[in-house]
Amino acid sequence: MTRFLFLTRRIQYAFFSMLLLLLSPSVTAEQFKNIGSLEVHYSALNATFIPANVAKTYGIQRGSHNALINIAILDKAQAGKPALTATLEGTARNLLGTRKQLTFREVKEGKAIYYLAEVRFANEENLIFDIEVHAQGNRAGKLTFQQQFYTE
Numbered sequence: 001m002t003r004f005l006f007l008t009r010r011i012q013y014a015f016f017s018m019l020l021l022l023l024s025p026s027v028t029a030e031q032f033k034n035i036g037s038l039e040v041h042y043s044a045l046n047a048t049f050i051p052a053n054v055a056k057t058y059g060i061q062r063g064s065h066n067a068l069i070n071i072a073i074l075d076k077a078q079a080g081k082p083a084l085t086a087t088l089e090g091t092a093r094n095l096l097g098t099r100k101q102l103t104f105r106e107v108k109e110g111k112a113i114y115y116l117a118e119v120r121f122a123n124e125e126n127l128i129f130d131i132e133v134h135a136q137g138n139r140a141g142k143l144t145f146q147q148q149f150y151t152e
Helices: 002-022 052-058
Strands: 032-035 038-046 066-075 086-094 099-102 105-109 112-120 125-135 139-149
Touching: 032 139, 038 125, 038 139, 066 086, 066 125, 066 139, 086 112, 099 112, 099 125
Parallel strands: none
Antiparallel strands: 032 038, 038 066, 066 112, 086 099, 086 125, 105 112, 125 139
């Protein structure tokens, strides 16, 4: 039974990882920014796209007004671009300037490391994300991107 639960959890993790890749706004053109020797990948999507069991596993609040921000940081200076641990601080602001603080949490799956944050939005709200990235080794930089969200 323990082995079955282990395999089920591994399948959920793999599914969640693939889901985040497939649901990024542009599948053919990756969304990333080079910050020095870092390659910072990012995506933002409506949390209702996350299956209920996966959301429960990762503590993601599903809802038509909730968005999930996913960030991964890779080290371009090393062979194979391994994932790096980091500290992320940021805000989301709408076009009127209203700011919402982002709280990131780390998710590790084998060698992969993701940073997830959630933010509420109104229908057709355009949010600008300003995120300060402090990766291991004190490398730091700023990631800024914009995303429009729609409720279902």
